[in-house]
Amino acid sequence: MGATDPINTEDAVRAVLVDVLGIDPTRAAGFTADTGLFGSMPELDSMAVAGLLTELEDRLHIIIDDDEVDGEMLESFGALVDFVQRKIKA
Secondary structure (H helix, E strand, C coil): CCCCCHHHHHHHHHHHHHHHHCCCHHHHHCCCCCCECCCCCCCCCHHHHHHHHHHHHHHHCCCCCHHHCCCCCCCEHHHHHHHHHHHHHC
């Protein structure tokens, strides 16, 4: 399994969510593609978004431009994983 493997990407995004938002790893382990993030998780407020994106960049060696950040990419766990996966492949 390489760094671009979808399962590894999911695990990496879960780990970042746990660390940045301070949520229980067991809770994050239960996230599915449809699990709501921004607007659904009180921990993920507008202040936490910047920390989340910075940590994703640092851990996964990607660059997220400001104009790429929108509500859609943060709407659900699956949307965020898909976004990160596309950035890794770019």
